[in-house]
Amino acid sequence: DAGVTQSPTHLIKTRGQQVTLRCSPISGHKSVSWYQQVLGQGPQFIFQYYEKEERGRGNFPDRFSARQFPNYSSELNVNALLLGDSALYLCASSLELWEETQYFGPGTRLLVL
């Protein structure tokens, strides 16, 4: 079975632009979470979606938004990009909301110039 997939793998944007990152969970997994990993730091939780509903949100500004589709795939949107948004964005999926193990994708590396 395919693992968690993310697209694109790399992205370069300029300040003020908007970006959309995509994630496909492992087949059958209903919960998707997004994390931001700034260089030299551990991943930080941004959002969790389960059955198309937001079930958790980290300490990120409203410029960050996400959604989950009926096939359980997910998009993360970031508006008005800042230099500090440069990071590796990781998507993780789990079978259910309460499933203790999350499986991570390879990430999308975003560089904001």
Added chain:
Amino acid sequence: AQSVTQLDSQVPVFEEAPVELRCNYSSSVSVYLFWYVQYPNQGLQLLLKYLSGSTLVKGINGFEAEFNKSQTSFHLRKPSVHISDTAEYFCAVSDPPEYGNKLVFGAGTILRVKS
């Protein structure tokens, strides 16, 4: 609020030597504990997890970790490391399942295995 402290930012070690990567956590409720590994330019791979039961947990690639509730620690160990173990290791904690499975990560420890 939960937090995780990884006490060493980098750990250099020679090949075939033992290694311990330290992790301390704080939480007001019972927790689940995890170790993930990240190889260069890749995502996170689960090494092992502690949910309940035996405090000694064995994972993949010969790694093991011991949960110590009184010291709020979850240190990762391997008796003999290989060059291929060079990577960044993250300790993480999550809430009990009824609160969702959001992970809180430490800052990471870079393990450098030298020949």
